[in-house]
Amino acid sequence: MDYKIVENELLPIYENESKEKLVNARELHEKLESKQEFANWIKNRIRKYGFVENTDFLKHDNFIKVGNLKRPQIDYYLTIDMAKELSMVENNEIGRKIRRYFLEVEKRYRTIVETPQNIFDFMRLAIDQIEANEKEIQNIKLLSERNSTQIKEIQSKIDVVIKKEYCLASDIAEQLQLYSESGLPHSNLIGAIARQL
Secondary structure (H helix, E strand, C coil): CCCEEEEECCCEEEECCCCCEEEEHHHHHHHCCCCCCHHHHHHHHHHHHCCCECCCEEEEEEEEEECCEEEEEEEEEEEHHHHHHHHHHCCCHHHHHHHHHHHHHHHHHHHHHHCCCCHHHHHHHHHHHHHHHHHHHHHHHHHHHHHHHHHHHHHHHHHHHHHHCCCCHHHHHHHCCCECCCCCECHHHHHHHHHHC
């Protein structure tokens, strides 16, 4: 869970790796000045309004330190839409104020993406794109490493078979359980791999 604060006027707004804007439910609960205990408040709201985990909110198990002990705590991170709705249903002035704040934040981010106004907007967009590219590069590197490992495993199996005795490519394919779509041992694949050795 690596969230960074992107807005912090009335209430902190966080951004996750997917660039989703989120609100910490405990912070919202506190700012709304609800008299209910947090755990009951959030569970009742989720149930009453039909919010869906991983769509409207994310849940994270956490531990907080109380004296010398650590006790479990569930953290809820809400989408801006869910946070707006929860603010509205509180039906008080602070709830309406927070809802307007969320609307303003959404409008500001939509404007930045659609028509950057200044150097800071451009920098924000550029940083977001760089971060997205870095994640894509990491994913490609991981995939490449996995493929490389699989190729080495197949090569080592081929080496073992070839060292045991001279045999046909189809025998090697059968032993490695590499079959073509027709269900026959894939001798062409083995031949291609052997040529690369």
